[in-house]
Amino acid sequence: xxxxxxxxxxxxxxxxxxxxxxxxxxxxxxxxxxxxxxxxxxxxxxxxxxxxxxxxxxxxxxxxxxxxxxxxxxxxxxxxxxxxxxxxxxxxxxxxxxxxxxxxxxxxxxxxxxxxxxxxxxxxxxxxxxxxxxxxxxxxxxxxxxxxxxxxxxxxxxxxxxxxxxxxxxxxxxxxxxxxxxxxxxxxxxxxxxxxxxxxxxxxxxxxxxxxxxxxxxxxxxxxxxxxxxxxxxxxxxxxxxxxxxxxxxxxxxxxxxxxxxxxxxxxxxxxxxxxxxxxxxxxxxxxxxxxxxxxxxxxxxxxxxxxxxxxxxxxxxxxxxxxxxxxxxxxxxxxxxxxxxxxxxxxxxxxxxxxxxxxxxxxxxxxxxxxxxxxxxxxxxxxxxxxxxxxxxxxxxxxxxxxxxxxxxxxxxxxxxxxxxxxxxxxxxxxxxxxxxxxxxxx
Numbered sequence: 001x002x003x004x005x006x007x008x009x010x011x012x013x014x015x016x017x018x019x020x021x022x023x024x025x026x027x028x029x030x031x032x033x034x035x036x037x038x039x040x041x042x043x044x045x046x047x048x049x050x051x052x053x054x055x056x057x058x059x060x061x062x063x064x065x066x067x068x069x070x071x072x073x074x075x076x077x078x079x080x081x082x083x084x085x086x087x088x089x090x091x092x093x094x095x096x097x098x099x100x101x102x103x104x105x106x107x108x109x110x111x112x113x114x115x116x117x118x119x120x121x122x123x124x125x126x127x128x129x130x131x132x133x134x135x136x137x138x139x140x141x142x143x144x145x146x147x148x149x150x151x152x153x154x155x156x157x158x159x160x161x162x163x164x165x166x167x168x169x170x171x172x173x174x175x176x177x178x179x180x181x182x183x184x185x186x187x188x189x190x191x192x193x194x195x196x197x198x199x200x201x202x203x204x205x206x207x208x209x210x211x212x213x214x215x216x217x218x219x220x221x222x223x224x225x226x227x228x229x230x231x232x233x234x235x236x237x238x239x240x241x242x243x244x245x246x247x248x249x250x251x252x253x254x255x256x257x258x259x260x261x262x263x264x265x266x267x268x269x270x271x272x273x274x275x276x277x278x279x280x281x282x283x284x285x286x287x288x289x290x291x292x293x294x295x296x297x298x299x300x301x302x303x304x305x306x307x308x309x310x311x312x313x314x315x316x317x318x319x320x321x322x323x324x325x326x327x328x329x330x331x332x333x334x335x336x337x338x339x340x341x342x343x344x345x346x347x348x349x350x351x352x353x354x355x356x357x358x359x360x361x362x363x364x365x366x367x368x369x370x371x372x373x374x375x376x377x378x379x380x381x382x383x384x385x386x387x388x389x390x391x392x393x394x395x396x397x398x399x400x401x402x403x404x405x406x407x408x409x410x411x412x413x414x415x416x417x418x419x420x421x422x423x424x425x426x427x428x429x430x431x432x433x434x435x436x437x438x439x440x441x442x443x444x
Contacts, residue, residue, distance in 0.1 A: 007046050007386065008046045008047070008048055008129075008131065009045045009046060009047045009048070009383065009384070009385040010047070010048050010050055010129060010131065010136065010382075010383070010384040010385070011040065011047060011048070011049050011050070011381045011382070011383055011396075012049075012050045012052055012138070012332055012350075012352045012381065012382040012383075012384065013036075013049070013050075013051055013052070013352055013355065013380075013381050013382075014051065014052035014053050014054060014055075014098070014140065014333075014334030014335075014352040014353070014354070015053070015054045015098070015334045015335070015337055015352075015353070015354035015355060015356060016029075016033065016051070016054065016055045016056070016354075016355045016356075017054055017056070017057045017060075017100065017189055017354070017355070017356055018030075018055060018056050018057065018073070018077060018080065019056050019057045019058065019060065019061050019069075019072070019073055019076065019077075020057040020060035020061060020170070020171065020174050020189075021060055021061060021062055021063060021171040021172075021174040021175050022174045022175045022177070022178070023173075023174045023175070023177035023178055023183060023185070023186035024057060024060050024170070024171065024173070024174030024177075024186055024189070025076060025174070026186065027077070027080075028357065028403075029355045029356075029377065029379055029400060030077070030079075030080065032355075032379055032398050032399075032400050033080070033355060034079060034080065034083050035398075036381065036398055037049075037083045037084065037086075037087045038083065038087070040087050040090075040091050041083075041086055041087040041089075041090055041091065043090075043091065047091045047092070048091065048092040048093075048094060048129070049087070049091055049092070049093045049094070050094050050096070050129075050138060051093070051094070051095045051096065052096055052098075052138055052139075052140055052332060052333065052334050052352055053096050053097060053098025053099070053101070053139075053140025053141070053142070053334050053335065054098035054099065054100045054101060054140060054334065054335070055095055055098070055101060056069075056073060056100070056101040056104075057100050057101070057166075057189075058100060058101045058102075058103045058104070059099075059100045059101075059162075059163055059166040059167055059170075059171075060100070060166055060167070060170050060171045060174060060189075061171075062167055062171050066103075066107065066156070067107050067109045067110060067113070069103065070109075070110065070113050081117050082117075084117045084118065084119055085116075085117040085118050087118070088117065088118020088119060089118060092120065093118060093119045093120065094119075094120045094122060094127075095114060095119050095120065095121050095122065096122050096124075096125075096126075096127065096138060096139070096140060097121075097122075097123070097125075097140070098140035098141075098142055098334065098335065099140065099142035099145075099148040099150065099160070099162055099163075099335070100166065102150055102158060103156060104121060104123065105123040105124070105125075105153060105154045106154050106155060106156035106158075107156065108123075110123075111123065123154065124153075125139060125140075125143055125150070125153050126138060126139035126143075128328070131330075131384055131385065131386050131391050132386030132387075132390075132391050132433075133327070133433060134327060134328070134329040134330065134386075134391050134431060134433075135325065135327045135328040135329065135330075136328075136329075136330040136332055136384055137321050137328050137330065137331050137332065138332050138333075139332075139333055140333060140334055140335055141314065141333035141334055141335030141336065141351075142162075142335050144313040144314055144316075144317050144333075145162075145313065145335065147160060147161040147162050148160050148161070148162035148163075148335075165194070169188070170188050170189060173185045173186065173188040174186055174188075180208065180209060181208055181209055182208050182407075184204050184208055184407070185204075187357055187359065187375070189356055190337075190356050190357040190358060190359045190375075191359060191373075192336070192337050192338075192358075192359075196361065199361075199370070199371060200359070200373055202370050203370040203371055203372065203373055204373075206369070206370045207370070207372070207408075207409045207411060207412050208409065215411070219369070219411070231268060234246045234247055235247060251265065311340070311342075314331070314333055314349055314351075315342075315344055315349060317331065318331035318344045318345070318347065318349045319344060319345050322344070322345050322346070322347045323345070328347070329346070329347040329348065329391065329431045330347060330348050330350060330384065330391070330393060330431065331344070331347065331348070331349050331350070332350050332351075332352065332382065332384075333349075333350075333351055333352070334351060334352045334353070334354070335351075336351060337353060337354035337356065337358065338351055338353065339351055339352070339353035339378060339380055339395060339425055339426060340426060341393065341395070341426035341427070341429055343429070347431065348393050348429050348431055350382055350393055350426075352380070352381070352382045353378060353379075353380050354378075355379050357375050357376070357377060357403070358375070358376055358377065358378050358423070359373040359374065359375055360373065360374045360375075360376065360421035360423070361373055361374075362374050362415070362416050362419050362421070369415065372408070372412045372415055372416050374404060374408070374412075374416055374420060374421050375402060375403050375404055375407050375408070376402045376404070376421055376423060377400040377401075377402065377403075378423050378425070379397070379398035379399075379400050380395045380396060380397055380398060380425055381395070381396045381398065382394070382395055382396075383395075383396055387430070389432060389433055390430040390431055390432045390433065391430065391431045392428060392429070392430050392431075393428065393429045393430075393431070394427075394428035394429070395425040395426055395428075397425055402420075404420070
């Protein structure tokens with residue numbers, strides 16, 4: 001196993017979330033993870049693999065307690081642990097606990113048990129590595145999240161708000177997922193930010209759980225609401241003697257079709273009346289909601305929401321770290337599941353993403369239909385290496401096809417035609433020896 005770190009190349013992955021109750025135990029990216037570890041095993045580089053938190057979903061394993069969870073993991077994923085052992089014969093593997101697997105920092109026994117598989121477990125909440133003449137700071141990122149911050153690090157009874165959410169909600173979703181018409185509830189961990197959960201549940205109910213006959217019967221009425229809303233506005237203009245031409249011409253046109261035209265006119269009139277009533281009620285409610293939201297924002301009532309701001313806390317932490325130590329030029333974290341790279345005060349802030357599925361919200365192009373959550377994978381590893389006059393930070397993509405064909409209904413696919421997400425990984429960045437980063441081009 002290499003020990004000289006002067007020319008070491010670091011590969012960083014995070015948020016694998018291996019393990020969980022029942023359906024959560026299915027690791028969809030396991031083949032890609034094994035292939036990635038096998039590739040590292042064959043590398044000629046002086047490499048170190050850093051798993052930067054949430055390698056395992058210990059919070060979501062509620063059937064066993066304490067270090068018995070290690071036996072659960074090795075029994076459930078024998079190929080993964082054997083590959084870790086094999087890769088670790090040639091490549092240093094360092095594991096840092098995150099919030100979901102904070103228990104790894106709570107029991108010293110884990111250190112020896114992981115060492116048997118050639119994995120070095122660091123039981124602190126952060127550590128550093130030198131690359132060239134610069135320093136990389138690693139932390140999982142949950143310590144910057146007030147809802148998942150572990151105040152008493154290493155305490156096996158530590159239970160921030162996120163602990164209760166995952167042990168009571170996420171794990172329960174894994175236990176119930178296979179009871180649905182389609183096994184979709186297990187994707188609960190991919191819903192970020194967490195406040196989207198109610199909308200996601202509504203979407204999956206409508207497109208997956210609702211009786212198909214009922215759904216296909218509702219779709220035309222929901223689509224017709226748009227037309228009715230426009231007609232309601234035109235009817236209001238006609239009643240106010242502002243503009244009556246559209247209503248008069250529409251009535252004359254339908255009158256040509258006799259009883260069928262009368263029936264259609266009656267149907268439209270009912271829809272217009274309903275849409276008009278909803279519009280009249282909705283207008284004051286909109287302004288009321290807008291005023292309430294402004295008041296809430298002004299008082300900062302929701303500053304500590306169930307999820308953390310995607311960037312701001314980490315930019316602040318990176319600035320503080322760079323100011324405290326001039327050699328530190330890279331702040332690397334995970335936790336938010338969003339691959340990102342940005343320049344901060346001459347250094348680089350980099351998020352190593354997730355190996356879970358990602359869900360991209362696509363609001364309906366037409367109608368008042370629920371949004372579609374389009375699934376994809378954005379698997380990646382961050383590579384950090386010293387070059388002649390700089391330190392390079394770049395993302396390496398691990399390809400995995402989108403599961404949209406299998407997981408989206410025909411209705412969802414039709415509603416997202418031409419609107420499929422195409423997430424791109426951030427571009428490469430270089431940090432010259434003078435600690436002034438060459439910022440990457442912003443990704444779409």
